[in-house]
Amino acid sequence: MADTMQFDLVSPERRLVSVPVREVRLPGTDGDLSAMPGHAPVIVNLRPGMVVVVDESGAEAEFAVTGGFAEINNNSVSLLAERGHARGEMTQAIFNEMMVDAIRRRKIAEEKHSAGEEIVAAAVKLLADMEAMGTHIGLDPNQASVPD
Missing domain, CATH: 2.60.15.10 (F0F1 ATP synthase delta/epsilon subunit, N-terminal)
Incomplete structure (x- = not known):
């Protein structure tokens, strides 16, 4: 081998x-x-x-x-x-873009409850995974904000 x-x-x-x-x-x-x-x-x-x-x-x-x-x-x-x-390329700004996308996906899933609880749960998990990745890198997941 x-x-x-x-x-x-x-x-x-x-x-x-x-x-x-x-x-x-x-x-x-x-x-x-x-x-x-x-x-x-x-x-x-x-x-x-x-x-x-x-x-x-x-x-x-x-x-x-x-x-x-x-x-x-x-x-x-x-x-x-x-x-x-x-990892060396990751900045707070790049991470914020990633978080904004994850937050939008969660909001869309939550607004469309007819899509099913599985989709909402998947979107919530996606956002939690993004937050964990940012924390691992040393970036602040709370700095990302999504315009309404």
Whole structure:
């Protein structure tokens, strides 16, 4: 079994990273998951959170994602993020934009109760995951405000 696998992280705007890695930690909707070389093939839906990659030397890099999916194979992980940024790029302004989108989704879901309680619960969880990601990075989730 190889010691590394290929990791590619892309968002609609750009490719964030393409490197060999020893491990990728993903914020899955059904729970967090670590992928390493030799992992069984699977597609994972992602929730907002931090993707952590461990390179060949053991150094870690973090990327904030708002969701998306990852395709894991025995020798690669390809992640398509709804929106993604390297942790070092995350500013309060960028995080506020992400929070505003999550708050809007929750408001829309709550206004459309006919959509069902599952959708409202999913929107509330999305917002909570965004808040947790911001707190992890050291950003203030309370600074984001949505115009009425």
